[in-house]
Amino acid sequence: MIQVLQPGPAAREETVPPIRLAIVGFGKIARDQHVPAIATTPGIALTAIASHDGGLEGIPYFKTLDHLLSEGPQIDAVALCTPPQVRRAQAEVALAAGKHVLLEKPPGATVSEIAPLVAQAQRAGRTLFATWHSRFAPAVEPARAFLAERTLRAVTIAWKEDVRIWHPGQAWIWEPGGLGVFDPGINALSILTEILPRPIFLTRAELAFPANRAAPIAADLDFSDTNGLAIHAEFDFRQTGPQSWDILVETADGVLVLSKGGAELAHDGKKLVETPEAEYRGIYRRFVELIAGGMSDVDLVPLQHVADAFMLGRRTLVEPFED
Amino acid sequence: MIQVLQPGPAAREETVPPIRLAIVGFGKIARDQHVPAIATTPGIALTAIASHDGGLEGIPYFKTLDHLLSEGPQIDAVALCTPPQVRRAQAEVALAAGKHVLLEKPPGATVSEIAPLVAQAQRAGRTLFATWHSRFAPAVEPARAFLAERTLRAVTIAWKEDVRIWHPGQAWIWEPGGLGVFDPGINALSILTEILPRPIFLTRAELAFPANRAAPIAADLDFSDTNGLAIHAEFDFRQTGPQSWDILVETADGVLVLSKGGAELAHDGKKLVETPEAEYRGIYRRFVELIAGGMSDVDLVPLQHVADAFMLGRRTLVEPFED
Numbered sequence: 067m068i069q070v071l072q073p074g075p076a077a078r079e080e081t082v083p084p085i086r087l088a089i090v091g092f093g094k095i096a097r098d099q100h101v102p103a104i105a106t107t108p109g110i111a112l113t114a115i116a117s118h119d120g121g122l123e124g125i126p127y128f129k130t131l132d133h134l135l136s137e138g139p140q141i142d143a144v145a146l147c148t149p150p151q152v153r154r155a156q157a158e159v160a161l162a163a164g165k166h167v168l169l170e171k172p173p174g175a176t177v178s179e180i181a182p183l184v185a186q187a188q189r190a191g192r193t194l195f196a197t198w199h200s201r202f203a204p205a206v207e208p209a210r211a212f213l214a215e216r217t218l219r220a221v222t223i224a225w226k227e228d229v230r231i232w233h234p235g236q237a238w239i240w241e242p243g244g245l246g247v248f249d250p251g252i253n254a255l256s257i258l259t260e261i262l263p264r265p266i267f268l269t270r271a272e273l274a275f276p277a278n279r280a281a282p283i284a285a286d287l288d289f290s291d292t293n294g295l296a297i298h299a300e301f302d303f304r305q306t307g308p309q310s311w312d313i314l315v316e317t318a319d320g321v322l323v324l325s326k327g328g329a330e331l332a333h334d335g336k337k338l339v340e341t342p343e344a345e346y347r348g349i350y351r352r353f354v355e356l357i358a359g360g361m362s363d364v365d366l367v368p369l370q371h372v373a374d375a376f377m378l379g380r381r382t383l384v385e386p387f388e389d
Numbered sequence: 390m391i392q393v394l395q396p397g398p399a400a401r402e403e404t405v406p407p408i409r410l411a412i413v414g415f416g417k418i419a420r421d422q423h424v425p426a427i428a429t430t431p432g433i434a435l436t437a438i439a440s441h442d443g444g445l446e447g448i449p450y451f452k453t454l455d456h457l458l459s460e461g462p463q464i465d466a467v468a469l470c471t472p473p474q475v476r477r478a479q480a481e482v483a484l485a486a487g488k489h490v491l492l493e494k495p496p497g498a499t500v501s502e503i504a505p506l507v508a509q510a511q512r513a514g515r516t517l518f519a520t521w522h523s524r525f526a527p528a529v530e531p532a533r534a535f536l537a538e539r540t541l542r543a544v545t546i547a548w549k550e551d552v553r554i555w556h557p558g559q560a561w562i563w564e565p566g567g568l569g570v571f572d573p574g575i576n577a578l579s580i581l582t583e584i585l586p587r588p589i590f591l592t593r594a595e596l597a598f599p600a601n602r603a604a605p606i607a608a609d610l611d612f613s614d615t616n617g618l619a620i621h622a623e624f625d626f627r628q629t630g631p632q633s634w635d636i637l638v639e640t641a642d643g644v645l646v647l648s649k650g651g652a653e654l655a656h657d658g659k660k661l662v663e664t665p666e667a668e669y670r671g672i673y674r675r676f677v678e679l680i681a682g683g684m685s686d687v688d689l690v691p692l693q694h695v696a697d698a699f700m701l702g703r704r705t706l707v708e709p710f711e712d
Contacts, residue, residue, distance in 0.1 A: 179590035267502035374499035
């Protein structure tokens with residue numbers, strides 16, 4: 067994992083007031099996950115919202131980030147929950163205004179656009195945090211520790227969900243840069259690249275594009291590592307009925323199954339972890355720590371694998387998709 | 390530009406014998422460019438060839454790299470001129486056998502597969518050189534120096550060639566990982582990212598795929614940088630008649646035109662550089678230097694932009710292409 071951890075110019079004092087945070091882009095993920103996580107995280111407080119999608123009672127509301135910065139209350143940081151296609155420009159504006167920046171996943175619409183933001187944050191002495199919420203799932207760290215000491219035989223990933231349930235009316239997800247099925251699939255890749263002991267690389271990909279859409283609805287992927295580990299992943303947005311967010315690792319010491327997106331872990335059928343998820347609380351706890359320590363945390367590896375899949379992937383056309 | 394320059398365990402003596410080099414993959418680029426460049430570069434000698442495409446009179450010939458390594462004459466280094474889809478595995482085998490490795494462009498079929506090779510080369514104390522031949526064109530360094538001191542207004546790239554002339558019967562170029570029109574287009578990107586003073590990032594792309602092919606035949610790209618520079622690039626494989634490999638930069642001090650793939654440079658119509666190209670001699674001179682200095686040189690930025698273009702690009706279908 068590539069991680070940028072840069073010491074900033076000055077660490078904060080112990081007794082500083084809470085970080086005043088604005089959410090930019092108040093869509094489903096902001097309402098469902100960010101608001102309750104911020105409310106239960108010490109050291110940070112929701113102070114404003116900038117969004118075309120409306121706000122929250124009692125919180126100062128602005129249509130755009132620019133309006134918020136020019137007319138709003140003083141803030142220290144922004145959480146960018148807008149679609150990835152517009153996030154780079156917003157991050158640049160926020161950093162230029164002296165704000166710390168939290169990026170929802172994926173961190174951008176391209177890999178290349180992130181390095182200049184890292185440099186800008188470093189120059190400004192501000193925190194840039196590219197979040198991967200699935201890495202904060204409770205079974206991820208136990209899975210990493212288990213696999214670090216084992217001989218791995220094969221990995222199978224099934225990440226299959228019903229796009230109509232999880233992304234209702236999100237037109238941006240089907241546009242260039244929206245990534246289609248890789249929007250959830252990148253969560254699997256963020257976990258996989260955290261728990262495996264060696265870096266991986268894509269060796270084959272097939273991407274199924276609906277005839278009327280600019281992003282794939284399904285992907286079939288093979289990866290390997292320098293030990294020749296066989297990793298097979300299937301991402302699919304067309305799953306109805308039971309949903310699958312599972313990573314199965316065959317080892318010389320039995321089978322490890324990480325399921326429910328990282329909430330559960332089992333070894334040869336025996337439950338090791340079964341914990342309600344609190345991923346976004348982990349994210350905000352980490353954001354507060356990073357700001358206090360004057361550090362950034364930007365890992366582009368999961369997005370790199372997605373870019374590789376688009377570059378190496380064979381495209382097939384499948385039936386049109388209508389919301 | 391990201392450049393990996395790692396000091397190796399021991400520099401060579403001044404009076405070492407020539408580096409014994411094997412070419413792996415003896416297709417058009419190997420015959421047209423590598424052989425004459427090696428022949429005129431001091432310190433390196435063509436010692437063997439491994440290829441399915443036949444060899445060269447007087448040079449020991451083997452069908453595969455494995456045969457060459459097990460049965461062939463002693464060699465010190467390999468130049469991998471095979472298609473990008475098979476190059477990573479060959480580089481891994483060659484490094485494991487203690488050979489220095491030169492990679493034709495692009496360095497791989499994915500970005501992610503290169504980092505493990507860099508680490509392997511470092512561990513083995515061997516040189517890994519990811520070449521970008523267009524960066525050795527005579528006008529590139531003068532263009533970089535000119536632009537370093539100027540205010541830039543806009544960049545326009547036209548990289549348009551007849552695929553039937555330059556890639557006759559190269560089926561791999563139309564397969565996943567072959568990159569289609571980005572195979573020449575990445576040359577433009579390798580120059581652009583060398584001569585511009587700031588890193589760039591893609592903001593929009595349209596990729597035209599022939600209905601019967603897995604790789605694009607044309608691409609229309611917009612890039613920008615942290616100063617908001619407008620960069621427009623058109624890559625096209627369908628150019629008949631005059632061929633274009635031109636980069637035009639409008640500056641506050643007039644227009645700089647780098648043409649003929651980097652062989653010529655003009656400022657407001659006045660020729661600054663007009664030199665016969667000797668790109669591959671530059672490559673082999675550099676390879677000899679890197680090996681002597683115990684260093685590697687791996688810059689993934691041009692390939693990163695191509696991966697970004699595949700990820701962010703909107704696909705259009707165009708008429709089938711037949712060779």
